[in-house]
Amino acid sequence: MTAAIIDGKAAAAALREQIATEVARLRETDDLQPGLAVVLVGEDPASQVYVRNKGRQTVEAGMLSHTHRLRDDTSETELLALVADLNADPTVHGILVQLPLPPQIDEQRVICAIDPAKDVDGFHPLNAGALANGDPGALAPCTPVGCLLLLREQFDNDLAGQHALVIGRSNIVGKPMAQLLLQESCTVTIAHSRTRDLPALCRHADIVVAAVGRPGMVRGDWLKPGAVVIDVGINRLPGEGDKARLVGDVAFAEAREVAGAITPVPGGVGPMTIACLLRNTVVAACRQAAVASRLA
Numbered sequence: 001m002t003a004a005i006i007d008g009k010a011a012a013a014a015l016r017e018q019i020a021t022e023v024a025r026l027r028e029t030d031d032l033q034p035g036l037a038v039v040l041v042g043e044d045p046a047s048q049v050y051v052r053n054k055g056r057q058t059v060e061a062g063m064l065s066h067t068h069r070l071r072d073d074t075s076e077t078e079l080l081a082l083v084a085d086l087n088a089d090p091t092v093h094g095i096l097v098q099l100p101l102p103p104q105i106d107e108q109r110v111i112c113a114i115d116p117a118k119d120v121d122g123f124h125p126l127n128a129g130a131l132a133n134g135d136p137g138a139l140a141p142c143t144p145v146g147c148l149l150l151l152r153e154q155f156d157n158d159l160a161g162q163h164a165l166v167i168g169r170s171n172i173v174g175k176p177m178a179q180l181l182l183q184e185s186c187t188v189t190i191a192h193s194r195t196r197d198l199p200a201l202c203r204h205a206d207i208v209v210a211a212v213g214r215p216g217m218v219r220g221d222w223l224k225p226g227a228v229v230i231d232v233g234i235n236r237l238p239g240e241g242d243k244a245r246l247v248g249d250v251a252f253a254e255a256r257e258v259a260g261a262i263t264p265v266p267g268g269v270g271p272m273t274i275a276c277l278l279r280n281t282v283v284a285a286c287r288q289a290a291v292a293s294r295l296a
């Protein structure tokens with residue numbers, strides 16, 4: 001069996017189209033233009049590309065984009081002051097502080113300083129708790145939501161009873177992914193670096209979400225034939241010349257021979273993450289303006 005390739009790029013473009021339509025309507029009928037502020041501390045080249053893509057797609061969707069680039073030696077106090085300004089700015093409905101932050105800054109303190117209503121990353125403990133409680137109003141993290149949208153498409157909106165294995169337990173992907181899948185009535189297993197016999201566990205899974213950051217870790221012979229594989233990994237390996245090559249956490253060529261469907265890297269989960277960020281920003285803007293949204 002050769003797996004179907006899940007086209008995240010196309011799914012993200014379709015989602016951005018819907019978002020742009022909704023933004024146009026909000027600007028026309030409610031005089032509301034959703035605004036997203038992105039904060040980048042330091043010069044990490046991968047982050048720069050990501051920040052640029054986000055900025056461009058925000059504008060293409062008809063939204064306001066504010067980008068703040070701070071020096072690598074920015075103090076925690078300075079960053080907290082900027083977050084306070086953005087919290088108070090009525091033209092900013094969503095705030096994203098790019099992670100990781102340099103070592104002199106306490107990430108958790110910064111995340112907690114963001115107004116939960118503007119926390120479009122869904123990283124604030126209030127949003128994480130709301131998600132765990134099954135509160136439909138929670139702003140949920142963009143990468144796992146993007147994965148869920150791709151999975152729903154594969155399963156015709158019915159994930160109930162599927163055995164889902166989430167590999168990775170981060171607050172950004174693994175934990176919220178597990179919460180979302182549980183909400184869909186999957187049977188969820190979370191695996192991590194201390195899990196015993198991961199290959200055997202994996203062979204039972206109808207759905208595998210790999211989010212560990214280890215290139216090619218999930219092998220073809222770990223998969224149940226026909227499983228749906230979502231590869232969250234974005235690993236930069238040295239490629240031809242000075243070009244970096246992007247690879248996922250799944251050994252793609254092998255997995256493709258066994259899986260039923262699989263996301264590629266690039267062009268899988270990544271573009272969906274950005275589309276979901278735009279969506280969260282529209283939802284957050286509507287709530288802040290007490291206007292009904294047709295997206296949520």
Ligand SMILES: Nc1nc(=O)c2c([nH]1)NC[C@@H]1CN(c3ccc(C(=O)N[C@@H](CCC(=O)O)C(=O)O)cc3)C=[N+]21
Pocket residue numbers: 049050053096097098099100121142143234246265266267268269270271273274
């Ligand atoms: N506060 C915060 N929120 C995040 O959501 C966040 C973050 N910090 N820090 C970094 C990671 C990484 N991340 C990516 C999202 C999309 C692509 C993406 O669109 N990738 C494209 C191609 C990228 C390329 O070619 O360079 C793809 O996979 O097809 C990549 C990486 C969000 N993150």
